[in-house]
Each structure stands twice: as structure tokens, then as C-alpha cells.
Amino acid sequence: xxxxxxxxxxxxxxLASSLSLPARAEPVRPMSRAARAGFLPNVPLLAHTGxxxxxxxxLIRERTVLFNFFLVGCREGRCPLATANLRAVQNxxxxxxxxxxxxxxxxxxxETDSRQVLKEYAEAFDVGPGWLFLTGKKADIELLRRSQGYxxxxxxxxxxxxxxxxxxxxxxxxxxRWGAVSVSSQAENIASTFKWLTS
Amino acid sequence: xxxxxxxxxxxxxxxxxxKMGMLSLSSGLLLPIPxxxxxxxxxxxxSCPVPGKDMISPPTRPWAVEMPRLVEKQTVLxxxxxxxxxxxxxxxxxxxIPVGTMTxxxxxxxxxxxxxxxxxxxxxxxxxxxxxxxxxxxxNHPPQxxxxxxxxxxxxxxxxxxxxxxxxxxxxGFDSVVPGPMFRxxxxxxxFVRIHNDLPAQNLGFGINQITTHMHNLHSPSESDGNPxxxxxxxxxxxxxxxxxYAGVNQxxxxxxxxxxxxxxxxxxxxxxxxxxxxxxxxxxxxxxYDAPGIYADPNMGDYGDETKGWRLPCGANHEFxxxxxxxxxxxxxxxxxxxxxxxxxxxxxxxxxxxxxxQPYMPVKARKYRFRFLNMGPSRxxxxxxxxxxxxxxxxxxxxxxxxxxxxxxxxxxVAERFDVIMDFSMFAPGTEIIxxxxxxxxxxxxxxxxxxxxxxxxxxxxxxxxxxGVDESRIPAKMRPLPxxxxxxxxxxxxxxxxxxxxxxxxxxxxxxxVVSATIPEGSAEHWSIINGGGSWLHPVHIHYEEHRxxxxxxxxxxxxxxxxxxVIRLDPNAQVEIYMRFRDYKGIYPMHCHNVVxxxxxxxxxxxxx
Numbered sequence: 001x002x003x004x005x006x007x008x009x010x011x012x013x014x015l016a017s018s019l020s021l022p023a024r025a026e027p028v029r030p031m032s033r034a035a036r037a038g039f040l041p042n043v044p045l046l047a048h049t050g051x052x053x054x055x056x057x058x059l060i061r062e063r064t065v066l067f068n069f070f071l072v073g074c075r076e077g078r079c080p081l082a083t084a085n086l087r088a089v090q091n092x093x094x095x096x097x098x099x100x101x102x103x104x105x106x107x108x109x110x111e112t113d114s115r116q117v118l119k120e121y122a123e124a125f126d127v128g129p130g131w132l133f134l135t136g137k138k139a140d141i142e143l144l145r146r147s148q149g150y151x152x153x154x155x156x157x158x159x160x161x162x163x164x165x166x167x168x169x170x171x172x173x174x175x176x177r178w179g180a181v182s183v184s185s186q187a188e189n190i191a192s193t194f195k196w197l198t199s
Numbered sequence: 200x201x202x203x204x205x206x207x208x209x210x211x212x213x214x215x216x217x218k219m220g221m222l223s224l225s226s227g228l229l230l231p232i233p234x235x236x237x238x239x240x241x242x243x244x245x246s247c248p249v250p251g252k253d254m255i256s257p258p259t260r261p262w263a264v265e266m267p268r269l270v271e272k273q274t275v276l277x278x279x280x281x282x283x284x285x286x287x288x289x290x291x292x293x294x295x296i297p298v299g300t301m302t303x304x305x306x307x308x309x310x311x312x313x314x315x316x317x318x319x320x321x322x323x324x325x326x327x328x329x330x331x332x333x334x335x336x337x338x339n340h341p342p343q344x345x346x347x348x349x350x351x352x353x354x355x356x357x358x359x360x361x362x363x364x365x366x367x368x369x370x371x372g373f374d375s376v377v378p379g380p381m382f383r384x385x386x387x388x389x390x391f392v393r394i395h396n397d398l399p400a401q402n403l404g405f406g407i408n409q410i411t412t413h414m415h416n417l418h419s420p421s422e423s424d425g426n427p428x429x430x431x432x433x434x435x436x437x438x439x440x441x442x443x444x445y446a447g448v449n450q451x452x453x454x455x456x457x458x459x460x461x462x463x464x465x466x467x468x469x470x471x472x473x474x475x476x477x478x479x480x481x482x483x484x485x486x487x488x489y490d491a492p493g494i495y496a497d498p499n500m501g502d503y504g505d506e507t508k509g510w511r512l513p514c515g516a517n518h519e520f521x522x523x524x525x526x527x528x529x530x531x532x533x534x535x536x537x538x539x540x541x542x543x544x545x546x547x548x549x550x551x552x553x554x555x556x557x558x559q560p561y562m563p564v565k566a567r568k569y570r571f572r573f574l575n576m577g578p579s580r581x582x583x584x585x586x587x588x589x590x591x592x593x594x595x596x597x598x599x600x601x602x603x604x605x606x607x608x609x610x611x612x613x614x615v616a617e618r619f620d621v622i623m624d625f626s627m628f629a630p631g632t633e634i635i636x637x638x639x640x641x642x643x644x645x646x647x648x649x650x651x652x653x654x655x656x657x658x659x660x661x662x663x664x665x666x667x668x669x670g671v672d673e674s675r676i677p678a679k680m681r682p683l684p685x686x687x688x689x690x691x692x693x694x695x696x697x698x699x700x701x702x703x704x705x706x707x708x709x710x711x712x713x714x715x716v717v718s719a720t721i722p723e724g725s726a727e728h729w730s731i732i733n734g735g736g737s738w739l740h741p742v743h744i745h746y747e748e749h750r751x752x753x754x755x756x757x758x759x760x761x762x763x764x765x766x767x768x769v770i771r772l773d774p775n776a777q778v779e780i781y782m783r784f785r786d787y788k789g790i791y792p793m794h795c796h797n798v799v800x801x802x803x804x805x806x807x808x809x810x811x812x
Binding site: 175 | 400401402407433472541544644701702736
């Protein structure tokens with residue numbers, strides 16, 4: 001089964017439907033250096049659409065992506081603004097979303113941000129194809145956060161989860177090209193960064 | 200690397216390994232991990248390995264390699280612009296065909312398509328050049344010297360003891376060297392550099408094949424500054440034209456005020472969001488600029504690249520005794536593969552110190568005076584230099600700008616992007632004498648040095664005095680050098696810039712960099728008072744302001760240290776520091792950035808853009 005093809009179509013369908021897709025003939029490329037080093041750990045996550053996915057294998061491998069950390073419960077300032085802003089970016093990217101660009105927003109508060117909460121959140125922002133909101137086990141999400149460097153050396157500041165939502169990581173796993181952009185940056189700016197990731 | 204041992208130490212289970220993608224699902228075998236560290240993902244306090252502790256580069260013997268001299272940059276054949284490889288049928292540069300209107304492989308058009316806001320941000324919508332073909336004191340400086348340079352991937356040997364051996368491993372560099380070549384330029388002799396971007400799409404695990412080359416800190420119009428918003432794409436070129444005038448052309452006429460001369464500059468990649476990765480890959484080099492002949496009426500003044508004239512600073516024939524030293528710390532994984540910590544937002548430091556691209560090299564020196572131009576290429580380390588024999592340094596320039604008089608110090612700190620010119624006199628030593636340059640600043644992460652002084656310190660470079668002949672040393676350590684220009688022009692505005700961390704980002708005045716925002720609009724010819732404030736935490740921020748240098752009015756409300764009393768373009772903003780500076784904005788117009796030169800902070804996104812109108 002080739003999960004990448006399945007997700008590549010941007011279908012939020014039950015897993016079984018992907019079984020009908022033909023398997024790709026060529027072998028899957030080996031993991032990128034970043035993935036092998038744990039910078040992109042392959043933790044299991046649960047998407048707001050109900051699918052269980054592995055972060056690297058299903059979401060990142062060979063793709064052009066943007067991902068960020070967020071919390072549903074943070075209702076002031078930057079948190080909702082960030083999602084609204086990325087929603088505007090999604091509009092600007094148009095048909096490329098879900099075809100060759102994917103967004104992932106990972107909750108830092110899986111205790112409260114269940115799949116159902118994320119589903120409602122996604123619906124509230126009317127997100128289109130190619131954008132998954134993800135939750136999972138606390139330990140897995142902590143690993144993901146730390147391996148991505150969303151850490152403050154001051155333990156007190158580190159515990160304040162709203163200190164980890166400022167930057168979105170963007171990149172192309174195939175080209176091993178990784179940058180970061182402020183989620184509060186202008187939508188046009190964020191959208192234009194994808195021009196840097198193609199060749 | 201001994202993966203098994205590391206796994207045992209970390210207490211990782213099979214499930215953990217699967218999760219981290221380190222175990223092959225099909226074969227059940229451990230996967231090799233070139234480039235990055237297991238520990239990086241598991242460090243307790245954060246995601247950054249502490250170099251030399253969490254991640255240890257393979258051992259390399261000190262003093263096994265001779266320090267390479269920076270390659271001296273030559274003009275195109277016969278200095279004939281027709282030899283510039285323009286490709287795609289592009290027009291040759293020249294009067295009547297301004298740089299910005301060239302066709303073909305020129306990246307400028309793509310830059311403008313992508314960032315239409317720049318049409319409104321520069322005075323000339325077509326990004327035409329202000330210093331060429333425009334007439335008047337500012338606009339009539341066509342190039343006299345023509346250069347071409349190519350950014351390429353090539354194999355570099357950081358040290359032959361690394362597992363890659365003498366074959367080396369991939370790096371990026373201008374003209375396929377790290378650091379790039381040394382330009383020797385001169386006021387009154389404008390020069391043109393066509394930079395071809397030949398970088399491959401597939402990188403080294405970090406970096407991006409799109410560049411913009413900043414000439415730090417030339418008095419250059421915005422269009423040739425190497426602004427982070429201007430991109431030179433792979434397969435394209437970008438033309439840079441440097442008028443090589445002193446600041447104050449509008450005020451003084453001619454070439455401007457020679458008391459505003461720069462001396463030791465460097466060029467480096469400045470690609471938005473990717474500066475740290477690309478500079479670490481190797482995209483940096485040096486440029487020094489000498490005075491125009493006869494610019495001072497007094498024959499005992501001036502820095503002419505000739506030790507028989509002016510201040511008679513050490514130089515020798517073919518600049519043999521005027522030497523660039525580029526300091527750059529690097530990290531290698533236990534397999535000896537180049538490592539860049541993509542996840543360390545505090546900054547990137549390494550446990551191997553290189554000079555001119557080699558780990559702990561030695562340099563044979565003749566028993567006479569040398570002028571060394573120290574450059575800290577970063578990305579994030581601050582040095583505190585000492586000499587092993589306890590001798591003092593004779594510092595003649597800070598940030599490349601000659602001081603009014605030499606300053607003799609036992610040691611000095613050098614943060615990222617700062618330059619210090621130092622005269623060292625080896626004539627008093629017997630042949631065979633060895634002197635080692637020591638860094639005694641302890642630094643365990645990208646935040647900045649701790650307060651500890653290492654003893655004896657980390658050995659970086661060894662000078663070995665030889666008995667080789669050198670003719671006559673005609674150089675001097677002058678008692679007086681370049682006078683400081685007056686700063687009596689009244690300031691028209693005061694501004695406050697606060698550098699701090701917020702929401703996991705690096706911000707200036709509470710805001711991460713936004714391409715669409717010009718944070719200050721400043722009339723040409725005006726002077727301003729800027730307060731540069733460190734907003735807290737224990738971070739050191741080397742703050743760099745493009746274009747014209749500044750003067751410290753005070754550092755933490757007191758008189759700045761003697762070394763910092765000259766003209767500077769980098770502020771070592773220590774934790775909790777506040778620095779008051781005097782800024783002038785003269786001659787050319789356009790947009791320029793101010794940013795933290797801990798380039799990891801710059802990329803995430805401690806930068807503002809300002810504009811001279």
C-alpha cells in the first residue's frame with residue numbers, strides 16, 4: 001500500500017479506500033538525512049479527518065510542506081491569528097494545496113485537543129484540502145516538538161506552550177531544504193516561500 | 200559512530216527507534232545516520248547538542264595543516280568586460296545599458312516579479328543603478344575593474360584526519376574555495392562583480408541554492424548591497440557594482456570624506472530565512488579596500504596597500520604581509536560528516552575551530568611585522584582572543600575602520616561579523632619560536648559566551664617564526680591613524696530598537712521580520728540617535744546595521760571601551776545591554792536591513808528593513 005499516493009490525492013477518506021490504488025512500481029527513496037537523524041521523527045499521529053498517520057512516512061517524505069504547532073485552547077493574540085493567517089495562505093496557494101503542498105498543524109495540548117475538537121476547529125476555519133490538524137500521545141508530540149527545536153532553555157518559559165507557536169517550519173524533504181517563517185508574517189510572504197522550494 | 204552504544208546510553212527501545220525512523224521496518228536493521236545526531240532529538244534541556252559533549256567531532260591533530268592564504272581575486276582576462284560570461288544572450292554592462300536593464304540571465308527581473316513591493320521600496324523602479332550612468336557626484340562612477348565569481352559546490356578538506364580524508368566532503372563556496380577569494384579594491388576605482396549562481400538543487404542536508412551576496416559594510420547603493428529580499432537564482436547571475444566612494448559625497452563632493460574610509464570588509468550570503476545555512480555551507484569571503492592615491496594632502500597619512508607610503512601599515516610586495524584570517528567554528532558528527540543544527544534556534548556552534556577553512560592550522564611567518572585582518576564568520580560564536588606568550592595585541596582597526604591611534608590590549612572579544620585588524624611583530628623572536636592564538640571564551644550554546652575564561656584556552660592558530668628572508672621591513676606601527684569624522688550634525692530623530700525573544704521567535708520591537716514593512720523612513724543626509732536594547736534573557740546579539748557605520752555615544756550608560764570608540768557596523772549587544780549610537784544616512788537611497796548577525800537569530804526572524812529617501 002502506498003500511503004503517499006493516497007494522501008497525495010488529498011482525500012480524507014477511510015483507509016480502506018486506498019487499498020484499491022495501484023501500488024507504485026519504483027522503490028521508495030530512502031529517508032532524508034534529517035529524518036534519519038530524528039529531526040523529522042516518524043511518530044504516529046491522529047488527524048482531524050480520523051486517519052492515523054506517521055509523521056515522516058505519511059506526511060513529510062518527498063513532499064513540500066509547512067507545519068506548525070498550535071493549541072485550540074489559546075484563544076487570544078497570535079494563536080487564532082496564526083491559523084487564520086495560514087488559512088489565507090491556503091487560499092493563495094489555490095490548487096497546489098493537497099496536490100504538491102501540504103500543511104500540518106500539530107496541537108501541543110493533545111490532552112484537550114482530541115480528534116473531535118480538531119475537527120470542529122478545522123471546520124470553524126473552513127480549511128480546504130491538503131491541511132491536516134493533528135493530535136497524538138503527549139509523549140510523541142513532546143518528542144516532535146523537541147526534535148524540531150521548539151524549546152526554550154528556561155524551563156518556566158518552556159512550559160508556557162504559547163511560546164512555541166511563533167514559527168512555522170517549511171521545506172521540501174526531497175531537496176532536504178528547510179527554513180522557518182513567522183506564522184504572523186503576511187500571507188503573501190508565506191505563500192511566496194514555496195517558490196524557493198521547487199528547483 | 201557507535202550507534203549501539205549511543206542507543207544503550209539513551210535507553211531507546213525498538214519502538215523508539217522505529218518512531219525516529221532509525222530502524223528499517225522491512226529489514227529490522229539499524230540505519231546509518233550521516234549528518235545529524237540521535238542525541239539531538241533527545242537532549243533533555245532542548246534540542247541542541249552541546250558541541251564537544253553531546254556531539255563530539257572525530258579527533259584531528261592540531262598543526263597538521265598549513266593555513267592557506269585567501270586566494271587573491273583577479274579581474275576577468277585583461278580586465279575586459281567582454282570576457283564576462285553573460286549567457287542567454289544578455290547585453291554587456293556599460294554606460295547606456297544600466298545594470299538593472301540587462302536581459303537574459305539576470306536575476307533582477309525575477310526578484311521584482313516576486314516582490315512587487317520592492318518597486319515602491321527603491322527609488323528606481325527598474326532597479327537601475329544609482330552610481331552608474333546617472334551623472335552628478337553620486338551617479339558617475341562607472342566600473343574600472345571587472346570581476347566574475349561563481350558560487351559552486353565542490354569538495355573541501357576541513358582536515359585530512361577526518362574520515363573523508365584528502366578527498367574531502369561537499370561544501371559551497373565562491374570560486375570553489377572556502378572562504379571565498381580576497382578582493383583588493385581601492386577608493387576611486389569602482390568595481391563590478393558578476394556573481395553566477397551555479398549551485399545544485401540538491402544541497403548538503405542544509406542550505407538553499409538561492410543566494411544574495413551582501414558586501415558587508417560597503418557604502419553601496421541598495422541595489423548592490425546584497426539585500427536579503429533580492430534573490431540570485433540557481434542558473435542565473437546577479438551584477439553588483441560598487442562605486443567605492445567614501446561616505447559624504449553629497450557633503451564634500453569628489454570621492455567623499457576620506458576620514459569615513461572602510462578597510463576590512465567581507466561578503467557573504469544573505470538569503471532570507473537561509474543565511475545561517477548558506478554561510479555555514481561556505482558562502483563567504485573577504486574584501487579589503489585601500490585609499491585612493493593622494494587622497495590626503497599629508498603624505499604621511501593614508502592606507503594605500505603600500506608600506507612605504509602613508510601610515511606605512513605592513514603590506515609588502517603582493518600583500519604578502521597583509522593577511523586575512525577568517526575564523527569559523529564547525530561541527531562534525533561522529534562519522535566526520537559536516538553537521539548543521541537545523542533545530543537550534545539559539546544559534547549554531549561547533550567544537551572545531553577553523554582558520555581560512557582548515558582546522559587548527561599553522562602559519563609560518565617571517566621575522567617582521569604583519570597586518571592580520573581577523574574576521575569572525577560565525578555563525579554564532581563569540582571569541583575572546585589571547586596570545587600564548589602573554590604578549591599584547593596592537594589593534595589598529597575595529598570593524599575594518601582604522602582607529603585614530605593603535606590600541607594595545609592583552610585580549611579582545613570578537614563577536615560574529617566583527618573585524619579587527621591587528622599588527623603583530625615577529626622580529627623580536629628567534630627562528631623556531633611558536634606563538635599560539637587562543638580563544639579563552641567558554642561557550643556551550645548559541646546564546647553567547649559564559650562568564651568563564653578557559654585556561655589555557657582553545658588553541659586556534661599557531662604562528663611559527665622562520666628564518667626566511669624578507670628584504671627590509673619598511674612598515675611602521677603609526678602613532679596616529681585616521682581621524683574620526685565629526686558627529687556634530689544635529690540628530691533629527693531618535694529611535695529605539697529592542698532585540699528579544701518572543702513566542703519562540705526572535706523579534707525587534709516585538710515583531711518578527713515582515714517583508715512588507717519598512718520600519719523607518721529616513722531622509723538622505725540626516726543624522727539620527729538610535730538606542731539599541733537587549734530585551735533580556737542571557738542572549739548576546741551581534742547587531743549589524745547595513746550601509747553607513749555608527750558611533751557609540753555610550754555603552755550601558757558609560758563611555759565605551761577604547762576599542763569601541765571608532766566607527767563600527769556591528770554592535771556586540773551583551774545580555775541586558777543598552778547602546779546609544781549616532782547614525783548618518785548619506786548619499787545613496789534605498790532599502791537596507793538591520794539584523795542580528797547571530798545568523799540563526801536573523802533567520803528566525805530578528806531583522807527590520809529601513810529606507811533612505
